[in-house]
Amino acid sequence: MIELTINGKKQQLDVEPDMPLLWAIRDIAGLTGTKFGCGKALCGACTLHLDGVAIRSCVTPVSYAAGKSITTIEGLGAEKMHPLQQAWIDHSVPQCGYCQSGQLMQAASLLAQNNNPSDKEIDQAMSGNICRCGTYPRIRAAIKDAAKATQS
Amino acid sequence: MSTVLKMDRREFLKGVGLSSGALTLGVAIPTGSVLAGASSNGTFHPNAFVSIDKTGLVTIIAHRSEMGQGSKTGLPMIVADEMEADWNRVSVKQGLADKAYGSQNTDGSRSIRRFYQPMRKVGATVKDMLLTAAAQTWSVDKKDCLVANHQVTHKPSGKSLHFGQLVGVAQTLPVPKDVTLKPEKEFRYVGKDVPIVDLEDMVTGQGVYGIDAHVDGMLYAQIERCPVYGGTVKSFDASAALKVKGVREVFVIEHKGIPTQFASVGGVAVIADNTWAAIKGRQQLKIDWDMGENRVYDSSSYRRQLEQAVNKPAKVVRKEGDATAALKATKKRITADYYLPALVHAPMEPPACVAWVQKDKAQVWACVQAPQGVQQVVAGGTGLKPEQVEVNVTLLGGGFGRKSKPDFVFEAAVISKRIGKPVKLNWTREDEVKHGYYHSVSAHHLEAAIDDNKVSAWLHRNAHPSISYTFDKNAEHASDGELSLGFADLPFAIPNIQHENGAIKGHTRIGWLRSVSNIFNVFASGVFVDEIAAARKKDPVDNLLELMGPDRHLSFDESGFKFSNYGENIEQYPYDIKRLKEVTRRAAKNSNWKAKTKEGNGKGICVYRSFLSYISMVVDVSVQDKELKVNKVYCVVDCGRVVNPDRVRSQMEGSIIFGLSLAYYGKITAKEGAIEQSNFHDYPLLRIPQTPEIHIELVQSEELPTGVGEPGVPPVAPALINAIFAATGERIRELPLNQRFSV
Numbered sequence: 001m002i003e004l005t006i007n008g009k010k011q012q013l014d015v016e017p018d019m020p021l022l023w024a025i026r027d028i029a030g031l032t033g034t035k036f037g038c039g040k041a042l043c044g045a046c047t048l049h050l051d052g053v054a055i056r057s058c059v060t061p062v063s064y065a066a067g068k069s070i071t072t073i074e075g076l077g078a079e080k081m082h083p084l085q086q087a088w089i090d091h092s093v094p095q096c097g098y099c100q101s102g103q104l105m106q107a108a109s110l111l112a113q114n115n116n117p118s119d120k121e122i123d124q125a126m127s128g129n130i131c132r133c134g135t136y137p138r139i140r141a142a143i144k145d146a147a148k149a150t151q152s
Numbered sequence: 153m154s155t156v157l158k159m160d161r162r163e164f165l166k167g168v169g170l171s172s173g174a175l176t177l178g179v180a181i182p183t184g185s186v187l188a189g190a191s192s193n194g195t196f197h198p199n200a201f202v203s204i205d206k207t208g209l210v211t212i213i214a215h216r217s218e219m220g221q222g223s224k225t226g227l228p229m230i231v232a233d234e235m236e237a238d239w240n241r242v243s244v245k246q247g248l249a250d251k252a253y254g255s256q257n258t259d260g261s262r263s264i265r266r267f268y269q270p271m272r273k274v275g276a277t278v279k280d281m282l283l284t285a286a287a288q289t290w291s292v293d294k295k296d297c298l299v300a301n302h303q304v305t306h307k308p309s310g311k312s313l314h315f316g317q318l319v320g321v322a323q324t325l326p327v328p329k330d331v332t333l334k335p336e337k338e339f340r341y342v343g344k345d346v347p348i349v350d351l352e353d354m355v356t357g358q359g360v361y362g363i364d365a366h367v368d369g370m371l372y373a374q375i376e377r378c379p380v381y382g383g384t385v386k387s388f389d390a391s392a393a394l395k396v397k398g399v400r401e402v403f404v405i406e407h408k409g410i411p412t413q414f415a416s417v418g419g420v421a422v423i424a425d426n427t428w429a430a431i432k433g434r435q436q437l438k439i440d441w442d443m444g445e446n447r448v449y450d451s452s453s454y455r456r457q458l459e460q461a462v463n464k465p466a467k468v469v470r471k472e473g474d475a476t477a478a479l480k481a482t483k484k485r486i487t488a489d490y491y492l493p494a495l496v497h498a499p500m501e502p503p504a505c506v507a508w509v510q511k512d513k514a515q516v517w518a519c520v521q522a523p524q525g526v527q528q529v530v531a532g533g534t535g536l537k538p539e540q541v542e543v544n545v546t547l548l549g550g551g552f553g554r555k556s557k558p559d560f561v562f563e564a565a566v567i568s569k570r571i572g573k574p575v576k577l578n579w580t581r582e583d584e585v586k587h588g589y590y591h592s593v594s595a596h597h598l599e600a601a602i603d604d605n606k607v608s609a610w611l612h613r614n615a616h617p618s619i620s621y622t623f624d625k626n627a628e629h630a631s632d633g634e635l636s637l638g639f640a641d642l643p644f645a646i647p648n649i650q651h652e653n654g655a656i657k658g659h660t661r662i663g664w665l666r667s668v669s670n671i672f673n674v675f676a677s678g679v680f681v682d683e684i685a686a687a688r689k690k691d692p693v694d695n696l697l698e699l700m701g702p703d704r705h706l707s708f709d710e711s712g713f714k715f716s717n718y719g720e721n722i723e724q725y726p727y728d729i730k731r732l733k734e735v736t737r738r739a740a741k742n743s744n745w746k747a748k749t750k751e752g753n754g755k756g757i758c759v760y761r762s763f764l765s766y767i768s769m770v771v772d773v774s775v776q777d778k779e780l781k782v783n784k785v786y787c788v789v790d791c792g793r794v795v796n797p798d799r800v801r802s803q804m805e806g807s808i809i810f811g812l813s814l815a816y817y818g819k820i821t822a823k824e825g826a827i828e829q830s831n832f833h834d835y836p837l838l839r840i841p842q843t844p845e846i847h848i849e850l851v852q853s854e855e856l857p858t859g860v861g862e863p864g865v866p867p868v869a870p871a872l873i874n875a876i877f878a879a880t881g882e883r884i885r886e887l888p889l890n891q892r893f894s895v
C-alpha cells in the first residue's frame with residue numbers, strides 16, 4: 001500500500017512501488033485527465049504537479065510521490081477555474097484537447113514561479129510539451145493573458 | 153478572438169436532464185439529400201439527429217468523429233441555426249455507429265462539405281414541424297407564425313410557445329418531405345466563431361478519449377508485435393512474464409497473412425490487472441519470430457528502386473499534347489528529382505480502446521474515425537454480425553487518418569472474446585510508431601521544356617507504394633484516387649503535359665495521413681515550378697499566375713486522366729482557376745511579397761487546390777550558418793462558405809505546424825523490414841519555440857463549403873523549400889530538413 005495525496009485527498013493505493021505515477025493515477029485512482037503520450041518524458045502529456053512543481057508522471061515511480069502533494073488537472077481549478085483555464089477558453093486553445101491537461105499543468109507551474117514570463121521564458125518552459133494539433137500560437141497567447149490576469 | 157457565445161450554455165445544460173416525452177426526429181439521409189423517417193413517441197430512436205424534450209432542451213447528435221477539427225460543433229450549429237434553436241439550450245451528443253446517419257467515415261475533409269445541406273434540411277424539418285404544431289395548437293394559419301430563438305410566435309396576436317411546450321403536438325405530426333431552407337444571409341450561428349462543445353471538458357480534464365474509457369471489471373492488455381509486417385510467432389516463452397505481479401494470461405494473437413487490412417498484424421498478448429503490469433509482463437516475453445517476406449525491406453535499397461522507377465518511362469496517367477517530343481526538341485530542358493520519406497501519424501493519443509465481447513453482442517468504446525467500419529472489423533474478428541457490435545465513439549486525441557484503421561479495436565475484441573471479460577488495449581508510442589499504416593515514401597522525376605522563355609512541356613513521374621497494397625498484396629501502382637491528389641490534377645496551362653506513375657510494391661501497411669499523396673506530389677510540383685521560375689528569371693508569384701493561365705474551369709477530360717475531384721461532381725465543385733489565382737494574389741499582398749528582404753532571409757510560395765479548397769502559403773525564413781528559422785507563415789484559404797471561422801483558422805494553424813513538422817523531421821525508415829524509429833526522440837515533432845508567427849486570411853465566399861482539415865498541409869513544405877532558395881540560392885530536393893540544417 002502506498003499513501004498518496006491527490007488533489008487534497010489522501011488515498012491508499014495497492015500498487016507496486018515501481019509503477020509510474022501516471023498509471024497509478026489513471027488505472028488505480030481512476031483519474032483520467034492526466035494523459036499518456038510517450039511514456040519516456042518526451043511529450044509532456046502526463047504532466048502533473050508534485051508539491052506544486054510540474055513533473056512527468058510517466059517516468060516518476062509512484063513510491064517517489066508518497067507523502068508529497070499531487071495535483072492533477074482535475075484539481076487545478078477545482079474551486080474556481082484557474083486563470084489559465086479561463087484563458088484557454090477565451091482563446092479556444094484546444095483542438096483535439098488531448099495534450100491540454102499537460103500543457104495547462106506545465107503552464108500553471110511556470111506562472112507559479114514567474115507571473116510575468118517573457119516570450120522566451122514561455123517557450124522554454126513549454127518546450128517539453130508536444131501538441132500534435134499545433135495549438136502553440138494560442139498557448140502562447142493564452143499564457144500571456146493568464147499572466148496578466150494573475151498580476152491584477 | 154471574438155466569440156458570439158458565452159459559456160453560460162453549459163450552465164444551462166447542467167441544470168436539465170433529458171426527460172421522457174421528447175420529440176425525436178429520425179431523419180435518415182443515406183443519399184445525403186432525401187429526407188425520410190418518422191417522429192416517434194418520444195422513446196430514444198437511434199435513427200435520429202434531433203430530439204427536444206419538454207423542458208425545451210434540444211439534443212443534436214454529432215454523427216461524425218471529433219478529433220480536433222471541430223465538426224462535432226460545426227454540424228450541430230448548422231442544425232440549430234436552421235431550426236432557430238437557441239445554442240445555449242442545445243446539447244450535443246455523440247452518436248453510436250449507425251447507418252441511419254449516413255456515412256460516419258470521418259476522413260477526406262468531408263464532414264462539413266458532405267453534411268452542410270443535409271444538416272440544414274434536418275434543422276428546417278424540425279422547424280417546420282414546430283411551426284405546424286403551434287399553428288394547430290392555436291388553430292391559426294401557419295403562415296402567420298414565426299420561429300425564432302427557441303420559440304414560435306403568432307404574429308397577429310403576439311402569443312408564443314417555446315419549443316418544449318410544442319413537443320406533445322409536434323410528435324403526432326407526419327414528417328414533411330419538402331421544407332424550405334432559410335436564406336443563408338439570415339444565419340445566426342453559421343459564419344460566426346462558436347466555441348467547441350467540449351471546450352470546458354478539455355481544459356478541466358473531463359473529456360473522455362479512447363484511452364480513458366472504463367468498464368467495471370475490465371483487464372488491461374499489451375501486445376508484442378512482430379517487428380516486420382507479415383511476420384509470425386514461431387514460439388514464445390511466457391514464464392518470466394507470468395511471474396510479474398498482476399499478469400494473468402499470455403497468448404498468441406493470430407496473424408491472418410498479408411494483406412492484414414484492418415485485422416491485427418498478430419503477436420503475443422499479455423493480459424494483466426493494470427497497464428503497468430501488462431507493460432512489465434510484455435518486457436519479459438521471449439519470442440522467436442518468423443520475420444516473413446518483408447524482412448528484405450531496407451529503406452536505402454528501396455530508395456534506389458523508387459529512383460529507378462521514376463527515371464524510366466512508366467504508366468501514363470495523363471497526357472496532353474506530346475511532352476516527350478517537346479522535351480526532346482527543346483533547347484532548354486530543366487530536370488529535378490525529389491525524394492520524401494515515409495511518415496507516421498503520431499496523434500498525441502495512440503490507438504486505444506475498450507472492448508467487451510459477449511455471447512451475442514460486442515461493445516466497444518474507441519477513438520475511431522469510422523465507427524461503421526469498426527462494426528464490420530469487430531464482426532470479422534469475433535464471428536458476430538456487424539449489427540451486434542455497438543460502437544461508442546469517444547473523443548479522439550488526434551486522428552490524422554490513423555484512427556480510420558481499426559486494427560487496434562480488432563485486437564481488443566479478439567482478446568475480450570478469448571478472456572470473456574472487458575479489456576482495455578492501450579498502444580504505446582513505440583507500438584504506434586513501429587506498427588503504423590505509413591504515409592508512403594516517394595520519389596519524383598520532373599522535366600520541363602522552356603522555349604522562348606515559355607514553359608512548353610511538363611513531365612512528372614512519381615513512384616510510391618500505394619495504399620492499395622494494404623488491401624491487395626499485388627498492388628504496384630497508385631490508384632486513380634491517389635493520382636488525383638496533387639499529381640495529375642496539375643492546374644497549369646502548359647501545352648504538353650505528361651504524368652506517369654512508376655511501379656513499386658509495398659512492404660508495410662500503407663495508409664492515408666492528413667492530405668495523403670498531396671504531401672509529396674504538391675511538394676514535387678510546388679518546388680519544381682519554383683525551379684522553373686528561377687530558370688526563367690521570373691518572380692515566383694508572376695510565374696505561378698502566368699502558368700495558371702486564363703480564368704477557366706478545369707476538367708482534365710481530354711487527357712485520359714480520371715480526376716476523382718475528392719469524390720464530388722466536377723460541375724458542382726469545379727476546379728476554378730480564378731479562385732486559385734485569387735488566393736495567390738492575396739498571399740502575395742498579405743506577405744508584402746515584392747518587398748526586399750534582408751541578407752539570409754527569403755520568402756517562398758506554394759498554392760494548391762486540394763479537398764476542393766484553394767490554399768496559398770507564403771513562408772518567410774531566415775537561414776544563418778545552417779541554422780533555419782521560419783519567421784512567419786501567411787496563409788489564404790478559400791473553402792467556400794465558412795461555418796465556424798475560428799475552427800477554420802485553428803485547422804490552418806495546425807496544418808502549418810503539421811507541415812513544418814514533416815518538413816523538419818518527418819522520416820520513417822526500415823532496416824531488415826523493421827521500422828527504425830520508436831518515439832518522439834527519433835520521430836520528433838515541432839515544439840513551441842519553433843512555432844512561427846501565423847497570419848491567416850479566410851476568403852469570404854458564398855460557394856459551397858469545402859474541405860478544411862487537410863488542405864492546409866500540402867503547400868507548407870514546398871513553400872518553405874522555395875523560401876530557403878530565396879534566402880540562400882540553395883535548392884533542397886528532399887526531406888527532412890534536419891539532415892541539412894539545424895532547425
Ligand code: FES
Pocket residue numbers: 035036037038039040041042043044045046047056057058059
Ligand atoms: S507521457 Fe510522460 S512525457 Fe510523454
Ligand code: FES
Pocket residue numbers: 094095096097098099100130131132133134135220500549550
Ligand atoms: S490539442 Fe490535440 S494534441 Fe494538442
